[in-house]
Amino acid sequence: MINCLLIKISYNSRGVLSRSYRTLTAEEISIGRGAECTIHLPDPRLAMHHAIIRKMDDGHIHLIAVNGEVAVEGSPLQNIELTHGKIVSIGPYQLKVEPAPPDVNLAISLLLAQRLPDDFQDLKSRTHEPLRGASKFKRRLSLWMAAFIALVFLALPIAQNLIPQLQIAMAQLPLGFDRVWSPGHISNSHLHFGSQCFNCHQVLTRKVTDQACINCHRETTPHITDPVLEKSVFKSTHRFSISNRCAECHREHKAPYPLTRQDNATCVKCHSDIKSVDPKTTLPDIKDFDRKHPDFTLTFRNSHTGKGAKKDIERISQSEKSRLIEKSGLKFPHSQHIGQVQGPNGIWDVREISCANCHQSEGKEMRFKPVSYKRDCLLCHTKQLEVGAADARLTVPHGSEQNVINALKAQSPKRLARDMEALKSEGCAYCHEIVETKKEDSLSWNVMPVSINQDWFSKARFNHASHHTQECKTCHQVENSETSADVAMPDRKSCLRCHSGNSPKHKRIASSCMSCHDFHSSIGAHKNFEK
Amino acid sequence: MQHSNIFDYKKYRYFKLAVIVILIAFFAYLLFKPAVGHYGGSWLGYILGTLSAIMVLWMAWYGIRKRRYRSRGNTQGWLSAHIYLGTAMTVIATLHSGFHFGINIHTLTYGLLLVVVISGFFGNYAYMIYPRLMTENMGEDSLDGLLLRIAETDKLARQIALMMPDDINNIVARACRETSIGVGLLEQLRGFQPDCPSAIAVQQLTVLGNDLSLEQRKLYRDLYSIMVRRQSLVKRARQDLMYRARMGFWLYFHVPFTVALLVAMLSHIIAVLFYW
Numbered sequence: 001m002i003n004c005l006l007i008k009i010s011y012n013s014r015g016v017l018s019r020s021y022r023t024l025t026a027e028e029i030s031i032g033r034g035a036e037c038t039i040h041l042p043d044p045r046l047a048m049h050h051a052i053i054r055k056m057d058d059g060h061i062h063l064i065a066v067n068g069e070v071a072v073e074g075s076p077l078q079n080i081e082l083t084h085g086k087i088v089s090i091g092p093y094q095l096k097v098e099p100a101p102p103d104v105n106l107a108i109s110l111l112l113a114q115r116l117p118d119d120f121q122d123l124k125s126r127t128h129e130p131l132r133g134a135s136k137f138k139r140r141l142s143l144w145m146a147a148f149i150a151l152v153f154l155a156l157p158i159a160q161n162l163i164p165q166l167q168i169a170m171a172q173l174p175l176g177f178d179r180v181w182s183p184g185h186i187s188n189s190h191l192h193f194g195s196q197c198f199n200c201h202q203v204l205t206r207k208v209t210d211q212a213c214i215n216c217h218r219e220t221t222p223h224i225t226d227p228v229l230e231k232s233v234f235k236s237t238h239r240f241s242i243s244n245r246c247a248e249c250h251r252e253h254k255a256p257y258p259l260t261r262q263d264n265a266t267c268v269k270c271h272s273d274i275k276s277v278d279p280k281t282t283l284p285d286i287k288d289f290d291r292k293h294p295d296f297t298l299t300f301r302n303s304h305t306g307k308g309a310k311k312d313i314e315r316i317s318q319s320e321k322s323r324l325i326e327k328s329g330l331k332f333p334h335s336q337h338i339g340q341v342q343g344p345n346g347i348w349d350v351r352e353i354s355c356a357n358c359h360q361s362e363g364k365e366m367r368f369k370p371v372s373y374k375r376d377c378l379l380c381h382t383k384q385l386e387v388g389a390a391d392a393r394l395t396v397p398h399g400s401e402q403n404v405i406n407a408l409k410a411q412s413p414k415r416l417a418r419d420m421e422a423l424k425s426e427g428c429a430y431c432h433e434i435v436e437t438k439k440e441d442s443l444s445w446n447v448m449p450v451s452i453n454q455d456w457f458s459k460a461r462f463n464h465a466s467h468h469t470q471e472c473k474t475c476h477q478v479e480n481s482e483t484s485a486d487v488a489m490p491d492r493k494s495c496l497r498c499h500s501g502n503s504p505k506h507k508r509i510a511s512s513c514m515s516c517h518d519f520h521s522s523i524g525a526h527k528n529f530e531k
Numbered sequence: 532m533q534h535s536n537i538f539d540y541k542k543y544r545y546f547k548l549a550v551i552v553i554l555i556a557f558f559a560y561l562l563f564k565p566a567v568g569h570y571g572g573s574w575l576g577y578i579l580g581t582l583s584a585i586m587v588l589w590m591a592w593y594g595i596r597k598r599r600y601r602s603r604g605n606t607q608g609w610l611s612a613h614i615y616l617g618t619a620m621t622v623i624a625t626l627h628s629g630f631h632f633g634i635n636i637h638t639l640t641y642g643l644l645l646v647v648v649i650s651g652f653f654g655n656y657a658y659m660i661y662p663r664l665m666t667e668n669m670g671e672d673s674l675d676g677l678l679l680r681i682a683e684t685d686k687l688a689r690q691i692a693l694m695m696p697d698d699i700n701n702i703v704a705r706a707c708r709e710t711s712i713g714v715g716l717l718e719q720l721r722g723f724q725p726d727c728p729s730a731i732a733v734q735q736l737t738v739l740g741n742d743l744s745l746e747q748r749k750l751y752r753d754l755y756s757i758m759v760r761r762q763s764l765v766k767r768a769r770q771d772l773m774y775r776a777r778m779g780f781w782l783y784f785h786v787p788f789t790v791a792l793l794v795a796m797l798s799h800i801i802a803v804l805f806y807w
Contacts, residue, residue, distance in 0.1 A: 033693055033700070044689045044704045047697045067697055119682035119707070126711035127678060127768070130719055130775035131783075138786050145791035153636040154798040161805070180636050181802035183571065201806040208807075254567040263566030 002055050004029055006039065007098060007109040023104065029053040031090060032068070043116070046091040053082065053106070061106050063088055063095070082106060089113065153180055161204050171196060185255035200252070210234070213246040224520050229278050233270065244269075264288070264502045267513040289511050290501030295319040295492050299458040301451060302327065324487045329433050329448035334478035334488070344380050355472040366464035371452065373398050377431070384430045387419040388412075394419065396427075401443055404428075456489045460516040537658075540611035548612075549619035556619075560626045569629030571637065572803070579627035586620040587644070587796060591789055614655060621648045640799045643792040650784035657781060661774040668770045677768045681710075684761040691754045695747060699739055703754065706732035710765055713772035720780060722773030729762045 004024045011017055030037040032050040041050075050068030055061050063070055063080045071089050072080055080088055088095045092114040098107040157178035160166050170176045178197045186194035193199045200212045214220070224230035234244045249261045270277045271286045284294045300314045316323045337358070343349030358376040360369045371377075378398075386393045387408075394411050396404045404423065408416050424434055424445050433448035473479065475490035499515075500508035538546075556579060565573040571580055593613045597606055624644055632638045669677075685707040692703035709728040713719040736758055740751050 035694075042693055044693055044700055044707075048700070119685045120679055122708075123678050123682050123685070123710070123712075124675075126709075126714065127674075127772075128711075128713045128715075128719070130713065130772050131716070131779045134779060134783065138783060141783070141787035142790035145787055146794040149639070149791055149794045149798060153639065153795065154801060157802070158805070178802075178806070180634075180639075181806055182633070182635050183637055183803070184631050184633060197806060204805045206807060251567050254570065257567040261566050265566060 002026060002029060002053065002061065002106060003104045005101060005104045005107040009109055009111040041093060043092055051090055157181055167198060182253065184253040186253060187255045187259045190252060207245065208247045210246045233277055262514050264512045288501035289499065290496060293492065296457065298456045298487065298489055301453060318491045325485045326453060326487050328452050328484050329450045330484045331431055331433065332484035334481040338479055344382065361464065364465060366468065384427050387422045387427060388415065401446060405443065461518060537607055537611045537614060540608055545612040545615040549615035552619045553622045556623045556626050570631055571627050571629060576627055576629065579623050583620050583624040583627055584796060586616060590617050590620065591793060617648060617651060636795060636798050636802055640792065640795040643788050643795050646784055646788045647792055650781045654781040654785060657778045661778050665771060665774045668767055674768060674771055677764055681761060681764045684757050688754060688757045688761065691750050694750055702732045702735050712765065712768045719772050719776035722770050729765045733758050733762050
């Protein structure tokens with residue numbers, strides 16, 4: 001039997017300490033939340049039957065944990081001997097063994113050491129504000145990102161440009177700090193040094209100079225044949241206005257576009273007002289093939305004309321129709337060599353001839369093999385190489401006059417003069433122009449040398465292959481040509497039937513300058529580009 | 532008459548303006564194509580770039596402007612313009628880029644712009660959707676009111692649980708002690724807490740209610756309904772926090788990335804002018 005003095009210590013609402021005394025007598029004293037317990041402590045943190053106080057066989061009084069936890073100085077124990085001065089925590093309560101008065105064998109005090117927190121305040125402390133510390137976070141993130149960007153994308157590239165030592169050190173590396181400024185892909189040909197910006201961008205805030213290009217491209221052929229003109233055209237001008245720097249037409253950082261510009265503006269920039277570039281020029285202004293482009297100019301080669309008569313190469317505009325006379329040395333009416341013609345075996349031998357019978361194409365670009373007598377004429381025109389009466393015909397070879405004379409001399413020297421006369425008026429003269437010679441020579445006449453123009457549009461590029469869907473006569477009207485003096489080259493108008501200028505038109509393909517022309521031919525120009 | 536909102540402010544004034552700006556930019560883009568394709572350095576590119584830069588600065592100015600009470604125009608109009616013209620500005624900046632992207636400051640600037648704009652779109656969405664949901668969720672209550680009611684149910688539940696077996700008491704005590712609302716950013720944004728003690732308590736109570744004495748059973752029923760009510764209160768409080776967090780969260784991106792964008796844009800312009 002335990003006779004226990006229980007001292008309950010509590011604080012009233014004003015915080016004043018009060019003690020209440022009670023004596024308990026029981027076999028064992030149970031402590032817990034349950035109403036049936038000897039010491040009833042209504043606190044949810046206690047178990048229904050938390051612990052018991054029991055007198056052991058040896059006479060000592062022990063506190064024994066049942067369903068709850070009891071602890072001394074924080075360490076939970078199952079069984080605690082209650083000796084004087086011992087402090088045990090039972091859940092939120094603190095049990096202290098007080099000095100026992102003589103009539104009891106145990107005196108304990110109970111104090112609610114940890115009060116139940118205020119529910120609302122407690123819950124509030126566990127409820128966080130939405131996005132706590134948001135402005136701090138935002139400020140920090142802003143600062144860090146701004147600092148990072150300013151350092152990597154601004155400070156370091158500028159530092160590399162302004163501090164020569166850093167520049168030199170960085171040059172050893174595959175990339176410079178300023179690589180992050182590159183606006184686009186560098187063309188393949190410049191890629192091996194292009195990752196170091198300063199190779200081209202030599203002076204900050206200035207556009208890439210021609211000198212930067214010339215450092216490598218020393219041997220570049222000049223772009224305009226006249227050195228003085230080239231210098232005046234390609235001089236670097238103002239930063240903001242359109243200049244003629246190399247980089248103006250050779251655009252870097254634009255891969256996969258080609259490095260060299262192919263657009264009309266490249267040409268039209270100067271050619272739309274060509275006098276502003278070269279006041280002395282006779283060239284017309286050109287803007288657009290459709291709207292502003294002169295008539296074509298044909299190249300004539302006057303190799304057969306007499307000495308000093310005219311210059312070898314003459315360019316005549318198609319608008320000057322009266323001057324468009326080809327002096328090929330041949331008498332060749334196209335009209336009689338097209339469609340159904342009479343063959344070599346009499347009037348019943350009718351054959352069909354087309355352009356391709358004589359003009360045979362070769363190569364990918366469909367250039368044409370030169371017309372040759374043996375291949376193209378011989379089949380029908382053997383008779384013209386025969387002289388003499390029907391019973392004594394002599395055949396002469398096709399070739400130089402001397403060979404003909406030799407052949408005639410060998411076969412029938414007596415008839416030489418007569419036969420030569422026949423050839424002059426009928427045989428050779430059937431196809432060839434004959435010129436009289438003034439020299440006291442073995443022969444008083446010569447066949448005019450044949451000179452068939454192979455390249456009428458020497459300043460333009462024309463590809464027959466890309467026009468193979470068209471018939472020849474679409475562009476070359478030769479059905480009614482009675483003489484070989486006729487020039488059957490198409491004019492600008494006939495091109496414009498299918499082609500338009502810089503922009504496409506209805507059923508007409510857009511044709512830029514570069515469709516037909518190459519950039520200034522530099523053949524034979526001086527190497528003055530560096531000067 | 533219903534008040535106009537930021538979207539139909541002054542009969543869609545800024546929407547129309549944005550559409551016009553976008554159309555003009557598009558037509559210019561289609562009509563004037565440089566020989567080497569569109570890029571930021573063509574004259575059209577410079578115009579579009581300058582325009583976007585000015586618009587970015589103006590958009591950023593809104594952040595300062597809206598914190599001032601004394602300035603011209605009303606804030607609603609400014610916000611309407613901020614949203615519509617910001618969208619138009621994104622289109623213009625895209626055209627300015629000519630769709631050339633790489634690993635460089637220029638694309639970084641564009642990327643930051645996109646982050647700012649997309650987060651802005653989300654903010655827009657949040658302000659369109661969440662205020663109504665918040666009202667639906669909370670009704671007349673405030674968050675503090677909810678917490679007070681939860682605290683009251685706590686007290687009640689604990690009192691009843693005192694008379695229940697230990698396991699039930701522990702569950703209830705734990706639920707009251709450990710339930711937290713919106714602790715941590717992720718929880719706030721998700722609007723629920725995995726392993727929420729309140730939910731677990733309700734779940735476990737259903738299992739534990741079987742072997743009780745007759746008087747306890749009545750108390751148990753009371754306790755159970757209190758705990759269920761408590762759980763729904765907790766859920767509503769969390770939802771409220773979620774809406775408020777989501778309405779503010781997009782600014783985590785919108786504001787710092789705007790600052791980053793301004794620095795990047797400055798670097799972009801300096802880079803272009805330095806390596807002309």
